[in-house]
Amino acid sequence: MAQLSILTFRPGKTLMHRLDTRCKLLSFIILSLTALNAELRGLLILSLFTLSLMGVSRLFSLGLCLKLRRLFFFLVFVWLARSLFTQGTPLISVSFLTFTWEGAADGALICYRMTLVVFLSLVYTATTKPSRTREALHRMLRPFPFVPGKQIADMMGLMTRFVPFILDRIGETAESQRARCVENRKNPIYRIKSLAVPLLQGLFVDAHFLSEAMEARCYAQNQTPVPMPLDRTGWIGLSAVFFLCLLCMMP
Amino acid sequence: MPEYRLKKMVFASLCAALTAAGAFVAIPVGPVPIVLQNFFVLLTGLLLGSRWGTASMGVYLAAGVLGLPVFAGGTGGIGRFMGPTGGYLIGYLPAVFLVGRISEMAHARLAGDVFAGICGSAVVYAFGIVWLSFITRMNLEKALAIGFFPFIIGDAIKIVAAAAAARVLRPVVGTSSESISSNTSSSFP
Numbered sequence: 237m238a239q240l241s242i243l244t245f246r247p248g249k250t251l252m253h254r255l256d257t258r259c260k261l262l263s264f265i266i267l268s269l270t271a272l273n274a275e276l277r278g279l280l281i282l283s284l285f286t287l288s289l290m291g292v293s294r295l296f297s298l299g300l301c302l303k304l305r306r307l308f309f310f311l312v313f314v315w316l317a318r319s320l321f322t323q324g325t326p327l328i329s330v331s332f333l334t335f336t337w338e339g340a341a342d343g344a345l346i347c348y349r350m351t352l353v354v355f356l357s358l359v360y361t362a363t364t365k366p367s368r369t370r371e372a373l374h375r376m377l378r379p380f381p382f383v384p385g386k387q388i389a390d391m392m393g394l395m396t397r398f399v400p401f402i403l404d405r406i407g408e409t410a411e412s413q414r415a416r417c418v419e420n421r422k423n424p425i426y427r428i429k430s431l432a433v434p435l436l437q438g439l440f441v442d443a444h445f446l447s448e449a450m451e452a453r454c455y456a457q458n459q460t461p462v463p464m465p466l467d468r469t470g471w472i473g474l475s476a477v478f479f480l481c482l483l484c485m486m487p
Numbered sequence: 488m489p490e491y492r493l494k495k496m497v498f499a500s501l502c503a504a505l506t507a508a509g510a511f512v513a514i515p516v517g518p519v520p521i522v523l524q525n526f527f528v529l530l531t532g533l534l535l536g537s538r539w540g541t542a543s544m545g546v547y548l549a550a551g552v553l554g555l556p557v558f559a560g561g562t563g564g565i566g567r568f569m570g571p572t573g574g575y576l577i578g579y580l581p582a583v584f585l586v587g588r589i590s591e592m593a594h595a596r597l598a599g600d601v602f603a604g605i606c607g608s609a610v611v612y613a614f615g616i617v618w619l620s621f622i623t624r625m626n627l628e629k630a631l632a633i634g635f636f637p638f639i640i641g642d643a644i645k646i647v648a649a650a651a652a653a654r655v656l657r658p659v660v661g662t663s664s665e666s667i668s669s670n671t672s673s674s675f676p
Contacts, residue, residue, distance in 0.1 A: 310570060314622070318624060360553075366555070369555075373553070391496060391542070391546045392500075392546055392553075392555075396504075402508045436652060436655070439505070441659060443498055446497055450493060
């Protein structure tokens with residue numbers, strides 16, 4: 237998983253790594269919502285803040301920029317589509333396609349907002365362990381009636397554990413099928429079937445054994461929670477984010 | 488916690504993880520990439536039914552909202568919902584519910600599973616195309632040309648594959664531990 241994705245936890249001892257997960261999670265949601273609604277002035281303030289967060293978390297690297305090229309592809313498409321399909325003052329006309337000034341400006345603003353949200357996600361996931369996110373989510377959902385907060389948090393924890401396991405199992409199963417010379421068969425359906433069926437069956441069997449193991453260890457949803465004291469730094473950080481977002485949204 | 492509920496919870500988490508893993512394999516053919524997510528969404532509905540299928544997709548989408556790298560190309564964050572593919576992601580929830588409901592009513596017959604897959608895919612595309620059209624300001628014809636027509640053949644294959652996979656996996660998902668143990672030797676690589 238770590239090889240495939242840029243949005244993974246990176247161990248460290250920075251201020252962002254030490255900050256309370258609940259405050260970070262709430263701050264991230266508030267900042268993302270602000271980024272999606274703010275105008276240019278607000279976005280500039282948020283950009284400076286996000287860049288400083290990345291600096292504090294030591295996330296700047298050339299490799300990171302290279303790995304974000306897929307995002308660039310999406311952004312270019314959104315910008316082009318907005319520029320070409322929005323009515324307004326023509327900037328360039330080629331055949332039946334008209335590139336409008338209003339569309340280009342609107343598209344650039346949307347792309348800017350999306351980029352900011354992606355960088356905010358990057359800061360959060362790179363500085364927070366998935367297990368801490370699970371615990372924080374459980375605590376945040378606890379006050380809501382009829383919402384199975386513990387179950388949602390546990391399912392999310394299991395999901396994040398399963399993903400690298402699945403990717404490993406794909407590699408193992410592919411190797412074992414190669415050892416049986418399945419790749420020499422000309423029928424592509426047979427080859428796919430011989431990979432997918434044992435892989436999926438094996439995964440569900442493993443999941444079944446996991447549920448039995450959890451039951452054997454008396455898994456319950458009223459376990460003693462992991463201590464997660466909320467310190468002063470967390471409150472200060474959350475308050476600062478709240479006031480920053482208010483400042484960004486001011487006309 | 489009852490054994491049945493715990494087992495379903497673990498299977499729902501596995502299905503959410505499979506959907507996330509399916510999103511890593513993204514082939515960019517345009518603004519909407521070809522991904523295996525849709526296959527796993529249909530498979531989740533067919534295997535887990537409407538209730539646990541919806542729970543599984545709810546957890547998957549919540550993980551994405553929180554910024555975990557579970558969407559196409561290993562990305563995450565609330566911004567993906569505001570992007571051109573946001574409608575497809577939101578469409579997974581009603582789609583998996585519908586697939587599960589139809590499959591439950593059809594008592595897991597093959598024809599019922601295929602029909603459920605068609606309905607589920609239709610729901611995903613209905614949400615996806617309307618959102619794509621809205622976010623990019625394309626008219627509906629252009630949104631269909633970019634966000635639906637290139638995927639018809641691929642989705643037909645995914646529907647048939649999901650129905651076939653569900654038939655193979657239902658004995659594993661629904662049986663006792665004795666029959667699981669007897670299946671283990673043949674299913675492990």
